[in-house]
Amino acid sequence: MSKRRVVITGLGTINPLGNNVTSTWEKLTNGISGIDHITQFDTSSLPVTFAGEVKDFDANDYMGKQHARKLDRSAHLSIYAAEQALQDAGFDTKERLGPNVGIVFGTGIGGIGATEDAVRVYDSRGPSRINPLAITQLMPNSSTGQVAIKFGIEGPSLTITTACAASANAIGEAKKLIENGVVDVVITGGTESGTTPMTIAAFAQIRALSSKNDTPSEACSPFDMNRDGFVMAEGSTVLVMESEESAKARNAKIYGYVTGYGSTTDAHHITAPAEGGEGAVRAMKKSLDDASIKTSEIDYINAHGTSTPANDKNETLAIKTLFGKDAYNLTISSTKSMTGHLLGGAGAFESMVCLLSIINNKVAPTINLNTPDEECDLNYTPNNAVDLEINTAMSNSFGFGGHNAVLIFTRY
């Protein structure tokens, strides 16, 4: 039996650049950074004092205080993005979606903010004063469950926690559910809100973060010689994916196909990429095989491009290994230069970018790319967007743990 084809019919996002798809794309294509000094808590004791925060969003206003206070911020963002995506796809968000709709959601660290709060209370007031909602806020599957409850999603649900590859893996697994006929529709994507004091301190402690505290908007500089680490960011992006027949039957708007998914593991080191990005090469190759296309058909790669010295060098090597001399003809960019690193939400956000690139025939740039690095010598679309016909786009996501997830999106 041949596999069913899978299309994307709805997009929703809330992220450091904007609180909807249109404003986000406008910022991306104008090369505007969403990274700034942290406003949500006192950073005076932290070695890193900036991040990509979601702005102009008050969960109490959005869902009412009684409901909002029961959820971690990562779940507020998930519900907000999911509602947008469902409305965009033409679903009535007042009706329960029912058993023919599944949910596959990714997150790196779930309700880490709730965890930090609960430990603080435990230390200061003891075990009898712990928030009874702590567990349901901090569990990594909290967003999955809360989005399912909110919209009555009764089909299969999965939560994927492969660090910074989580929501790319989520989309890939959602694709399989639809291809194999388990359900017709899957709400998928990811969320993260780890811009919290302990989490930033812990990432800084392993020298993963940029420490350019004086110039936040210039700090994330993927593929630049002077890059010094990634920038923490928060947000959620949700895609409505469904079988092509289902979308056609509903007469839904279609953004494109998801045609390829490759998932591999380095099995090498818990944070460092395998030498030469060996696991990444295999993941990209598998995604091409899944889509039944050749390297020459890829028009654009939305790189993982975190702005860490190790990622950008090894991702470049991986692309060269797979694409050979054609690597120099590829158009690549890292939109993390503007959003920062959405961690478990990154793969979904960047999948959205790929789809918007196809729809608009435009590539968002890698900003802050000013000083060339001889180890990063491909075309990363420095600083300015370019118009380009894009029929097929690849999105790379790699996570701590050695997880590699690559997706391919194709024009409908």
Added chain:
Amino acid sequence: METNEVFDKVKGLFVEDLGIDESKVTMEAKLEEDLEIDSLGIVEVVMAFEDEFDIEIDDEELADVSTVGEAVKLLHSKI
């Protein structure tokens, strides 16, 4: 403390701390059906009562409490 003072304090906790709509908080209001306080929420409510009135409430004492008025009665008896 008079019953109406206890009620005012309880109402304040429900509205300020738990975000419940003020107009819903009456003596007759049912905690679960009317105020949408579920089993997890009850634990929060008890913690808030204990802190506010400096008392301890055992789980067994809650068995007969399903409305705001019954909660006020229990609190009044313990203060």
